Amino acid sequence: MLILRKHFAMHRKWFATFLAGTAAAVFGYFFWAHQYSTRWPGGSSPPGLILGILGGAIIVFECLLWPRRMLRSWRWGSARLWMKAHIWFGLLTVPLILLHSGFVWGGWLSTILAALFAMVIASGIFGLVMQQILPRKMLTDTPLETIYSQIENAMRMAIADAQSLVLATCGLPKESAAASVQSQPIETPDDRNADRVVIGASRQVELIPGQLLRTPVPQVPVANSEVLRQKFVSTIQPFLEGGLRLKSPLKDRRSSAEFFRQLRAVLDPEAHPVLEAIEDCCEQRRQFDLQTRLHWWLHSWLWIHLPLSMALLVLMFVHAYVALKYW
Numbered sequence: 001m002l003i004l005r006k007h008f009a010m011h012r013k014w015f016a017t018f019l020a021g022t023a024a025a026v027f028g029y030f031f032w033a034h035q036y037s038t039r040w041p042g043g044s045s046p047p048g049l050i051l052g053i054l055g056g057a058i059i060v061f062e063c064l065l066w067p068r069r070m071l072r073s074w075r076w077g078s079a080r081l082w083m084k085a086h087i088w089f090g091l092l093t094v095p096l097i098l099l100h101s102g103f104v105w106g107g108w109l110s111t112i113l114a115a116l117f118a119m120v121i122a123s124g125i126f127g128l129v130m131q132q133i134l135p136r137k138m139l140t141d142t143p144l145e146t147i148y149s150q151i152e153n154a155m156r157m158a159i160a161d162a163q164s165l166v167l168a169t170c171g172l173p174k175e176s177a178a179a180s181v182q183s184q185p186i187e188t189p190d191d192r193n194a195d196r197v198v199i200g201a202s203r204q205v206e207l208i209p210g211q212l213l214r215t216p217v218p219q220v221p222v223a224n225s226e227v228l229r230q231k232f233v234s235t236i237q238p239f240l241e242g243g244l245r246l247k248s249p250l251k252d253r254r255s256s257a258e259f260f261r262q263l264r265a266v267l268d269p270e271a272h273p274v275l276e277a278i279e280d281c282c283e284q285r286r287q288f289d290l291q292t293r294l295h296w297w298l299h300s301w302l303w304i305h306l307p308l309s310m311a312l313l314v315l316m317f318v319h320a321y322v323a324l325k326y327w
């Protein structure tokens with residue numbers, strides 16, 4: 001949440017530095033061009049060379065963010081300060097490098113370098129936008145969010161609980177359904193009471209566990225509830241296991257509500273709390289899948305930004321070596 005409007009005050013000085021740097025570079029470049037040159041000065045002209053060295057030094061600094069993150073012993077300055085410097089100095093390289101180029105592509109090496117540079121900047125801006133939008137979207141759209149690496153574990157426990165509820169509600173399966181439900185191993189969560197089952201994930205904030213939702217388990221099977229078992233085996237359990245990858249009426253919140261409404265209409269009211277708990281499980285699956293998707297968007301862009309940055313760094317030194325050699 002670095003540059004949301006309410007946080008912009010923290011970036012004001014950095015923004016001013018960016019504007020001042022850009023203004024100084026543009027003024028110096030065009031002043032020199034006006035005084036001493038008949039065409040746009042390139043990388044070998046005095047202003048072009050100075051801007052190239054400054055831009056290159058900033059690119060080296062930008063790449064230091066990676067070792068700073070990887071080396072735990074190397075902790076100069078706060079992560080926030082590094083990030084602000086990374087963003088605004090990174091953006092400052094755009095006018096510096098553009099002026100350094102003299103607005104021409106040059107040979108193949110400088111053209112590749114320019115393309116890499118553009119992709120690094122574009123991916124950085126993309127990542128920054130993702131970092132502004134997605135965490136807020138997660139807070140609003142996935143209130144059941146859990147630790148990312150624990151998603152499948154939490155889901156496995158929820159499925160086991162849902163199976164227990166179906167068994168308690170429908171009784172032991174008859175021959176036809178026995179193969180499908182009985183063959184599934186039913187895990188028993190440690191904290192289950194005899195007459196209640198914990199359903200859904202609970203968040204733990206530091207040492208304070210979140211509220212656990214306990215669903216009353218019917219003490220004797222509910223009459224005429226076989227339809228619940230059938231729907232569980234045919235539609236609900238596959239969705240809880242496969243999630244949004246599958247074609248299922250439960251993928252979408254509205255069609256899922258309709259699915260459970262129809263089921264509720266044919267089930268005895270005694271089975272309704274169980275049905276609600278299972279419906280919550282489906283909501284949990286949808287939210288976990290959305291969380292997985294958002295997590296991917298939040299982190300995958302770094303797989304472009306980081307390797308391209310490293311390629312840019314290496315090629316930049318090759319470019320400087322070749323340019324100085326033939327100067």
Ligand code: HEM
Binds near residue numbers: 058086087090131
């Ligand atoms: C020449 C330009 C740039 C280079 C060489 C560069 C390089 C890097 C490197 C090496 C990392 C560290 C990756 C890691 O720790 O895994 C990084 C992260 C990042 N960069 Fe850049 N970058 C540049 C420009 C930009 C710009 C212009 C922006 C945004 C406006 C930006 C936004 C980011 C963000 C948001 C991160 C992730 C930081 C984090 O969450 O830890 N970068 N960049």
